[in-house]
Amino acid sequence: MACIEAHGVRKTFGTTVALDGVDLSVEEGHILGLIGPNGAGKTTALNAILGLIPYQGQLRVVGRDPWNERDQLMRDVCFIADVAVLPRWIRVSQVLEYVAGVHPRFDRSKAESFLRKTTIKHNTKVRELSKGMVTQLHLALVMAIDAKLLVLDEPTLGLDILYRKQFYDSLLNDYFDRSRTILVTTHQVEEVQHVLTDLVFIDRGRIVLGCSMEEFESRYAEVTVRPEHLAAARALKPIYESQLMGRSILLFDRVDRQQLVPLGDVRTPSIADVFVAVIGNQAGQAEGAAE
Amino acid sequence: MNSQSNAMPESALKSQAIAPAVISSTRPLYWALRRELWENRFVYIAPLAVGAVFLIGYLISLAHLPAQMRRLLNADPEQYREAILTPYNIAAAFMMGTYILVTLFYCAEALHSERRDRSILFWKSLPVSDLITVLAKATIPFIVLPLLTFAITLVLQFIVLLLSSAVLLASGLSVASLWTRLPVVEMSLLMLYHIVTAHALWPAPIYCWLMLVSGWARRAAFLWAALPLVAIAGVEKIAFHTQYFATLVGYRLIGGSAPMGYAPTDIFPTDPMTHIMPGNFLGSPSLWIGLAIAAAFLAAAVRLRRYQGPI
Secondary structure, X not given: OEEEEEEEEEEEEOOEEEEEEEEEEEEOOOEEEEEXXXXXXXXXXXXXXXXXXXXXXXXXXXXXXXXXXXXXXXXXXXXXXXXXXXXXXXXXXXXXXXXXXXXXXXXXXHHHHHHHOOOOOOOXXXXXXXXXXXHHHHHHHHHOEOOOEEEEEOOOOOOOHHHHHHHHHHHHHHHOOOOOEEEEEOOOHHHHOOOOOEEEEEEOOEEEEEEEHHHHHHHEEEEEEOXXXXXXXXXXXXXXXXXEOOEEEEEEEOOOHHHHHHHEEEEOOOHHHHHHHHHHHHHHHHHHHHO | OXXXXXXXXXXXXXXXXXXXXXOOOHHHHHHHHHHHHHHOOHXXXXXXXXXXXXXXXXXXXXXXXXXXXXXXXXXXXXXXXXXXHHHHHHHHHHHHXXXXXXXXXXXXXXXXXXXXXOOHHHHHOOOOOHHHHHHHHHHHHHHHHHHHHHHHHHHHHHHHHHHHHHHHHHOOOOOHHHHHHOOHHHHHHHHHHHHHHXXXXXXXXXXXXXXXXXXXXXXXXXXXXXXXXXXXXXXXXXXXXOOHHHHHHHHHHOOOOOOOOOOHHHOOOOOOOOOOOHHHHHHOHHHHHHHHHHHHHHHHHHHHHHHOOOO
């Protein structure tokens, strides 16, 4: 059974179209990165998946209708929306008690053992914790919940690099197993690249690219082209071209690597490079269409 | 402490094997209520503080208690009763005033603060329905505060009784007449009855209206709750030269409370609501209309919370 199954999901706010017919299928055991520019509809998509907003179209999350069954859905789904959502007045001990009280799948001892590895004290209030510690606390709560789907919306926003690295390490080592699914949105694309199993680019409410990371790696190639081969390389129709210290870097989509190797150094591009190429081209096309 | 090292996939498998603890439907309600009391500590601190202030005032008044009682020895029984009941009535009046204030303040914040501090996203990430959350919040004005007000008032009145007896004994006066003429049990029962009827059930539509607006307003919930009332009353006054609406709202809010009465049957107001006759109170259509309106406001608040996110 797919963990998330969306067909033609639409959401409009007044005249603004936030989601314009999204089709998405996420299988169990995958880590999906939802990448898009500001205002692309990432958060709207997550909110629809979490049952926080109504929408048009069909959407099933772990077999449930999120909008009408939010409270039951939350037994199987966890989310960290961004670091600021834990109530500032609550004490660490209170939040542990509360989650243990209301969540049937919460293992308090697991949360406590995770907290013991941090400097967070039980008696502290959330407002007294640093931003990084609040995220650690939230992560400790979420990791102790035996959920099927974990949704992360910019989970590491505003954290320093140590906390960010620790966050994803904990997630991969202590939490993720093949029966769980993680959906993450972030602008810090480079940090999640090695974490993801699947990738979706979203722009202006539409999914513009959806593939597994394996597919991504075989499909896209970035070549630092030697000047003498530039014309030959351009003939292969790169999807993007950029200049770096006098060298031309060309990005190819679905071009046989055997053809590329003679032209220069071939690498797998970063998600960020492909993102700029794909979203940038989309923007260019849209402008062209508007003219 | 080997749990640290085994926070690994195998322990995840183990915990999956254990059937998830079954959570009954009342447990989320209980925890949602605990949350309200953690978040809004003023709900119990304010009444306790007012009670303490009352006691300080009463301690000062004890200085002239013996002289007053000597004067009253020759007064007629009615006057005597009035005089000895006064501190008990003041205690009750203080506590009920606090109840109304705390309730109005709480209800105007009830569904607002979680949106303001964005924590609504956290609360909604847990398996607690909007219905349970709103019901837990409604428990504060309708169950927690009435019981707390009753309990604190009872304790205050008991302390007043003990202190006055001690002072009278110490100054060589008899406490027999004090104890025999004080209708302790009737007084307490009447007080509980009065709190529940006049201050919880009767003004219910006002409390629930405030809660509803607190879930809707982006800021200044109290203002948005009050403005329509003022507007309706104003239009009515200008258009029809009447003030039924204003009277209705005012009557709802303070439960038609008359100023403190002096005879025992009068300690708690009896006016058109006929407090002393539960049959009349429970049989009055306006009570049930009010409760129906209150329920409708609460239902709307539940529905509204479903759509609301952080502001």
